[in-house]
Amino acid sequence: MSALIEIRDVSKAYTRGRQSVEVLHHVTLDILQGDFLALMGPSGSGKTTLLNLIGGLDSPTGGSITVGGKRIDTLGGTALAKWRSENVGFIFQFYNLLPMLTAQKNVEVPLLLTKLSAAERRRNASIALTLVNLADRASHKPNELSGGQQQRVAIARAIVSDPTVLVCDEPTGDLDRQSAEEVLRLLQVLNREHGKTIVMVTHDPKAAEHATHTLHLEKGTLVEAAA
Numbered sequence: 001m002s003a004l005i006e007i008r009d010v011s012k013a014y015t016r017g018r019q020s021v022e023v024l025h026h027v028t029l030d031i032l033q034g035d036f037l038a039l040m041g042p043s044g045s046g047k048t049t050l051l052n053l054i055g056g057l058d059s060p061t062g063g064s065i066t067v068g069g070k071r072i073d074t075l076g077g078t079a080l081a082k083w084r085s086e087n088v089g090f091i092f093q094f095y096n097l098l099p100m101l102t103a104q105k106n107v108e109v110p111l112l113l114t115k116l117s118a119a120e121r122r123r124n125a126s127i128a129l130t131l132v133n134l135a136d137r138a139s140h141k142p143n144e145l146s147g148g149q150q151q152r153v154a155i156a157r158a159i160v161s162d163p164t165v166l167v168c169d170e171p172t173g174d175l176d177r178q179s180a181e182e183v184l185r186l187l188q189v190l191n192r193e194h195g196k197t198i199v200m201v202t203h204d205p206k207a208a209e210h211a212t213h214t215l216h217l218e219k220g221t222l223v224e225a226a227a
Contacts (some may be wrong), residue, residue: 004165004197005031005054010063012049023049025220026063036191036198038208041217047201048169050217054199055167056084068164085113089158093170095150097142097157103129104138107156114161128156131194132186148179155186159196166190168200172207184210 012024024046031037031054039047052058053065056072059080065073067087075083097106107125116124129135132152142150151171158166168187172180188210190196200211208214216223 002033003030004033004035004068005029005199006064006066007031007050007054008064008066010050010053010060010065012046012053012058013061022061023220024053024060027220027222028063029215029222031197031199034191034195034197036188036210036212037200038211038214039199039201039217040203040205040208040214043203044219045217046220047217051167051169051199051201054165055088055090056080085110086161087164089161089163089166091151091155091158091166091168091171093173095142095147095154097150097153099142102139102141103134103145103153103156106142106153107160110157110161124160125156128160129153131159131190132156146179147175148182151175151179151183152186155183155190159190159194163196165197165199168198170201170203172202172204180204180207 007027007029010024010027011022013020013022027050039050041047049058053060060073064071070083072080072083098109104122104125107128108121111121111124126135126138129138132155134149134152134156137145137149145153172183175183184207187198191198202208
């Protein structure tokens with residue numbers, strides 16, 4: 001299996017006042033096509049920074065990031081935004097659904113950037129909602145859904161454009177254990193049955209158990225890999 005994501009000697013520093021703070025230190029990592037990787041580590045270890053670099057939400061200070069054969073660290077803002085919209089599905093701890101829109105319309109939002117017709121957008125959103133077992137909630141607004149259902153709508157929105165990779169930042173952090181388990185099982189289905197490559201940041205060891213393997217970050221450095 002070939003590497004979908006190739007991270008080579010990547011560092012990331014932020015400027016705070018006159019001080020430069022390096023959050024990631026020379027990280028090198030391959031993530032295979034079809035992998036389900038959990039990133040763990042204490043707060044401030046650089047997990048979310050690494051996730052944001054993989055998803056093209058930020059650029060490294062040094063090193064290179066290649067996804068699907070394309071160097072994304074060299075892309076400018078507009079090109080990077082286009083690449084993100086075509087290749088990455090984002091799932092966050094807080095669902096970021098638009099409160100005035102139905103589940104169906106929320107899932108359609110990423111497709112507004114495409115050339116699909118309104119009918120095609122509706123069809124693709126319906127397929128995504130069916131995949132997350134929420135076809136019967138398509139006309140409900142977020143405040144009419146449970147937290148777990150809202151996160152499943154967010155997952156449908158993330159997969160509706162058939163992205164290359166799903167990046168998940170604490171996707172179960174705001175959920176009770178039962179809802180969290182449902183969301184994690186859904187991610188496993190997307191990985192195992194639909195071939196989605198998933199990178200997930202989590203503090204929860206039980207969540208990490210659903211991944212195919214786990215990597216640990218400590219103070220910006222990859223310190224441990226567990227099978």
